[in-house]
Amino acid sequence: MAVKVLYISVSLAKEENIDFSVQSDLTPVSHEVGSSSDVGFSTANEDNLHSVAPSKLTSVKHEMTSSTDTRFSGGPCSTECKGHVSCYLEHNCTNYKHCYALNAAECHCAMRTCSFGTFWNPKINTCDRAPNVLCKYDPCLTLTPGTTYPSNFNCRTYYVCSKGNRSLPKCCEEGNGFLKSQGCTRSTSCKVECVEQRRLVTTATTFTKAPKYRCYFRDIIGRNDKYYNVIANVEQDCPPGTVFKPVLCRCTKDSAHNHQRCTPMVNVSFTGERIINLSHESYIQVENVTRGKSEKSNTWFGIFNGKSSSIQIPRFSAVALPRLTIKMSFFSENSTGSRYQILVSNCRSSANPWNIPEVVSVQTPSVAIVVDTVDKELTFLGYSDDDTAMSAVFTLPFKVNSWNAVKLIYNGSWLYGRVRSLDQNSTEVKGQKPLSGRLAPSQGPVRVGRCSNGDAFRGKIRRIEIYDCITL
Structure with missing residues (x-):
């Protein structure tokens, strides 16, 4: 756009x-x-x-x-x-x-x-x-x-x-x-x-x-x-x-x-011989993501190498979204790599340049979650097609070397974020910013793990669910 x-x-x-x-x-x-x-x-x-x-x-x-x-x-x-x-x-x-x-x-x-x-x-x-x-x-x-x-x-x-x-x-x-x-x-x-x-x-x-x-x-x-x-x-x-x-x-x-429930357009499974979308609604394209398994919890996850690993969802290209829910679980390793790493983003849209360090200058996402590996924070971004609305940006802390559950919800009026650590001393933080209109359509697929070489995520992801509706 x-x-x-x-x-x-x-x-x-x-x-x-x-x-x-x-x-x-x-x-x-x-x-x-x-x-x-x-x-x-x-x-x-x-x-x-x-x-x-x-x-x-x-x-x-x-x-x-x-x-x-x-x-x-x-x-x-x-x-x-x-x-x-x-x-x-x-x-x-x-x-x-x-x-x-x-x-x-x-x-x-x-x-x-x-x-x-x-x-x-x-x-x-x-x-x-x-x-x-x-x-x-x-x-x-x-x-x-x-x-x-x-x-x-x-x-x-x-x-x-x-x-x-x-x-x-x-x-x-x-x-x-x-x-x-x-x-x-x-x-x-x-x-x-x-x-x-x-x-x-x-x-x-x-x-x-x-x-x-x-x-x-x-x-x-x-x-x-x-x-x-x-x-x-x-x-x-x-x-x-x-x-x-x-x-x-x-x-x-x-x-x-009338009883129809909000179901995911994308529900990525890392179990089995290959990484697939359990939902029949959307095709996903997996690039250089390997699979690993936790012996302790017996769960499979995707390993993102911080260079070329990504999962692309073309289904959301050129789509203005009045509602959106994203649920993910990730493990960010305290290791080398870019300071700011893409957890999920639609990368390029009709949004104005963000002019913030979390977003590479050539990228203009209308929705994104970005990992700051130095300050140990997640940045939530939202930009709508409403010319009168301000863009929404806020940050929430996460735990390094621990699994974190993250959720982004956009309901047409507010952008919400939540981060919850999944260790024994579980903590939860929430944030929100007003945002009206529809999330501006992107010029390409939604991407998990990277938009470019300079913002690739290094770590593990075991849950990816994306909805075009609101679910708690």
Whole structure:
């Protein structure tokens, strides 16, 4: 990602000679616009409730360009990813496919959606500001400047065509919704933030009426966990625990899954012949991590050499996370190596440079836990896509030559940290900092153990769990 996700930019407006302020010149009308679907725990899991390619462009041949996230070859996705084990494939302006090995035997390509105001940019392998991307499916290439069209992301947002035939993001004033025929109009049901991917307001027992604008999604007979996007010309999955409701034009909670618990996207196991992810949700790539076993506790762990060892999780690349939980257990050895070592980080994101010694100058993570081997502290970092929010940074002590359990939780309002030593004299410390918005999307995978040669972790790790929800 190149920028933050508040896409109403004054500088951009000056460049394109278009007013990017929230629209306020509104005429009240009787139409009501439904607001959008419930914000899920993971933007990526919501798999595409917006696409801006119009139906008249869907016949254009898709020349899929791939950008790989690994240098290794082979695996189930070798054909789709041109010899690589995983990759990202361009689909249209706002949608892309993430292909990765599932259960080490099947290539799974999941359709993903960029945040509002961004288009997929295959040149940098991430979602980028729409005006920065020359997308061949941009509707404004065939529309006159000043033309508007709905974003299909939520009820308030839309795009306007610039003089340079590029799509520019806009958002109606609070209390209003966008209608293709009238523009921004008064609405009592459109109650959604500009960056939220919602479609309908719900109460405990009822739903509001279906939106009066056209629904671009169709149900698939016999598969209520999927729907067909007629604009993107592709089948798409509902988030886990939801089913597609044609009358609402969205995926909504399935009453049969109300008991669904928060489960990990990543649950690394060091037991067995190789290091694997026990969760089927995400592919992991292990590099130069050896396994060891404690004879005393009969538990296996990963040994990180402080140079090239890492575990990469591509699943979280280009994903803005409204919620996140990370649980780890590590053993930091009092030995040679870099002072500041990465325990876990998404390394490069749209975050501003941190300008702190714990983060290498070329790295811009939006979430990280960094080990300070000199002061015996863990630094917790958080950076959101909310332009008005301050970044969150705090430190907590840990014990050297002892196993430590560490937890990071982000709930959309606060960044929490906890460190607990696992020796006989167990101690626990906690910290927190306010942080609003979503954790800014990264330009690559989440990495355990290193971002670069100068920050590699030296020690042992026996627990790695990552959730896109909140669990205690």
